[in-house]
Every structure is written in structure tokens, then in C-alpha cells.
Amino acid sequence: MRILKTKVFAKDAESHNLNDAALHQAVMEVRLGLVDAALGGNLIKKRLPISGRGKSSGLRMILAYKTSVKNVFCIYLFAKNETENLTSTHLRQLKKWGKTLLSLEERELVKVIKTGQLQEVIQDDDQANKKNSQETN
Numbered sequence: 770m771r772i773l774k775t776k777v778f779a780k781d782a783e784s785h786n787l788n789d790a791a792l793h794q795a796v797m798e799v800r801l802g803l804v805d806a807a808l809g810g811n812l813i814k815k816r817l818p819i820s821g822r823g824k825s826s827g828l829r830m831i832l833a834y835k836t837s838v839k840n841v842f843c844i845y846l847f848a849k850n851e852t853e854n855l856t857s858t859h860l861r862q863l864k865k866w867g868k869t870l871l872s873l874e875e876r877e878l879v880k881v882i883k884t885g886q887l888q889e890v891i892q893d894d895d896q897a898n899k900k901n902s903q904e905t906n
Contacts, residue, residue, distance in 0.1 A: 772796050772890035773870075773878075774843040779888050781846040785828055789891045791817065792830075796841050796890075799834060808855075810864030811835045811871055812844075819848070831855075833867030840878070842870045843890070 772793060774782065782792065795815050798804075806814040813834050819827040829852075831845035845863055855863070873881065881887045 770800075771840045772843065772892070773840055773882070773887045774890055775845075776886050776888065778843045778846050782843075785819065785846070785848065787817065787828065787846070792843060792890050793892045795830060796832070796834075796843075799832060799841070805829075808860060808864075810867060812860075812864055812867050831863055833870050835871050838871050840871070840873075842867065842887075844870065 774792065782788075795817055799813055799815055804813045805816045808814055808831070811833055813832045815830045815832060817828040817830055827849060829847050829849060830843060833842040833844055844866055870887075878887070882889065
């Protein structure tokens, strides 16, 4: 299974000091059925803790996830204190986006990753070191 994050999600995660290890852990919890809400259209809402605040007043992550697809997409991130809930219009947009991402074939995914619009979530230090060495070569 591959975990990918959108460019916007990656920027928001960085601003909230949310690292790839925490994202990986959250996705593993989702795979075990520990979700906070199924939003329809293969979207899942997962709560994430913020240091010192816990999950209830922390971050909310929206994932495009389908058990039959090998990829999970982190598509939207927001802090509970910044956005209470998603509007119906925003949710419709996210569902469309999720559907598009989940339908991408491998060759299309590779192209999107190369453009920088999607980034792979690094799952451990060994992979991070491997990625860094590939980028410097």
C-alpha cells in the first residue's frame, strides 16, 4: 500500500508540524477500521492529535480510501479550531477529487508525482534516507 499526499495537504501538514510518521500511523489505524467518520464517496475523516491538545481539539484529515485500491490519498487537512465542519459544497468537491485520485492508473500516478502535485508519504527512516540519496544523485 502506498500513501500519497497532495501538495496542498503537504503544505498544511508542515504548517501544523505533522510528520510522515504520524500520517502513516493514522492511515494504519484507518486500515484497522479506526475511523472517525465515513463521509461517503470513499472519503474518510480521521482525527489527529496536536501536541498538548489531543485529538478532540486537534486536526482533521480527509482521506480518499478504497480497500480495493492500493493507494490512499491524504487530500485535506484542517484544525478543528479553524474549521468546525465541511460545507456540503466543499464535501462534494472533495468527493470528486477523491474519485479522480482513486481512479488513476499507475502510469498516470507517476506523472502526477513527477509534477509535484502528489508526494509519497515516507514510512520510515530507511526510506527517507533512500529518497534523499536518490534526490542528490
